[in-house]
Amino acid sequence: MDVQSLAKLPFNLKIIPTTVDGIPAGLPFIAMFNPESFSVHEDLVWNRPCPPGKQGSEPTYVKTNPRTFTIEFTLDGTGVNTNGVKIPVTAQMALFRGVTTNIRGSIHRPHYLMVQYGTFINVCIMNSSNVTYTMFDMFGLPIRAKVSATFTERTIKGLSDVLGMLSSPDLxxxxxxxxxxxxxxxxxxxxxxxxxxxxxxxxxxxxxxxxLKAGTELFFPPLSKK
Incomplete structure (x- = not known):
């Protein structure tokens, strides 16, 4: 890998295995090339009751589902970004699957994950990945592939409790x-x-x-348990 590419490597997309508490727990998968696209989806759930004979009603908020996000990036085995050193795409895929989808014997499930790219840092699990092989050598072995991976955001239990407390009507x-x-x-x-x-x-x-006078501070007491 050339000096310029090596200097940029710490800023490349990283998928890091973690414990259930979000603590890094293994070697990360580092993408050779940064994502070609990055999309985040947020889904709010609303209750839309409509009484018989009515045309519509005021939606009421139910919940916000965890965010999902999809990352697309390229794996390359031609040596174009590694000073001619060809890292097989199959080996890169094995590293990717080792971090994201392989069952870990100690926890009997795939790793919990942390995805980091630039200022985006998210603890999550992976939902799915789709690999499209786009170039092959004379023996039919893949030398380039595009990966599209979808993740669901996690809220670590302790943090979830804190966030819930901060918005609780009982406080x-x-x-x-x-x-x-x-x-x-x-x-x-x-x-x-x-x-x-x-x-x-x-x-x-x-x-x-x-x-109400602007600038006035209002006190909202906790609700009675009754």
Missing amino acids: THRKTVKEGDLLPLLTREVYNNQHYYIQVARVNRIKNFRK
């Missing part, structure tokens, strides 16, 4: 009023129910909840 929240804010809508953001706005107004000693 105290404070919000700073912005111009145009309405108390029922702020209440809905915190409790997922706007009907508590009268109690919030009482706690904050608000006489006219229709005219």
